[in-house]
Amino acid sequence: MRPASVGDLRMTNGFQVTFDAHDPERLARFWAVVLGYVEQPPPPGFANADEFLQSLGFGPDWREQFFALVDLEGKLPRLYFQRVPEGKATKNRVHLDVNAAPGLSGDERRAAVRRRADELVALGATELHVGTDHGQYWITLQDIEGNEFCLQ
Numbered sequence: 001m002r003p004a005s006v007g008d009l010r011m012t013n014g015f016q017v018t019f020d021a022h023d024p025e026r027l028a029r030f031w032a033v034v035l036g037y038v039e040q041p042p043p044p045g046f047a048n049a050d051e052f053l054q055s056l057g058f059g060p061d062w063r064e065q066f067f068a069l070v071d072l073e074g075k076l077p078r079l080y081f082q083r084v085p086e087g088k089a090t091k092n093r094v095h096l097d098v099n100a101a102p103g104l105s106g107d108e109r110r111a112a113v114r115r116r117a118d119e120l121v122a123l124g125a126t127e128l129h130v131g132t133d134h135g136q137y138w139i140t141l142q143d144i145e146g147n148e149f150c151l152q
Helices: 024-035 049-055 106-122
Strands: 016-021 066-070 078-083 096-098 126-133 136-142 148-151
Touching: 016 024, 024 066, 024 078, 106 126, 106 136, 106 148
Parallel strands: 016 078, 096 148
Antiparallel strands: 066 078, 126 136, 136 148
């Protein structure tokens, strides 16, 4: 398989990021605030998600099983939250780095990252670590179900 390069004109494969969760809707609503995403709207012809999923044979408890978010412009990956019975056992092998201070640098950037971290802690996140390395600054947090992510 040949790796893609900057000059390669092929399209990338689309993907979604899937979160295992005890409470998919609650976790999704937390991440909607973190990333500015919204609940995925139903396809054309359906008034709401309940109507669409009922047409596929899902019962009224579907929100307990899964929940999906999309970005407002439809350009970024879809986020899918699915109920699983087991809890999180170890550190994530993959995590999201969230840019909390686009266009800022230095002390302004640090202050903006700190403010955003404080907002997310107020929503239920847990602060784990403040990192600085090679001129970078980030704060590692856990979401409301213990998944690590970084604000930078």
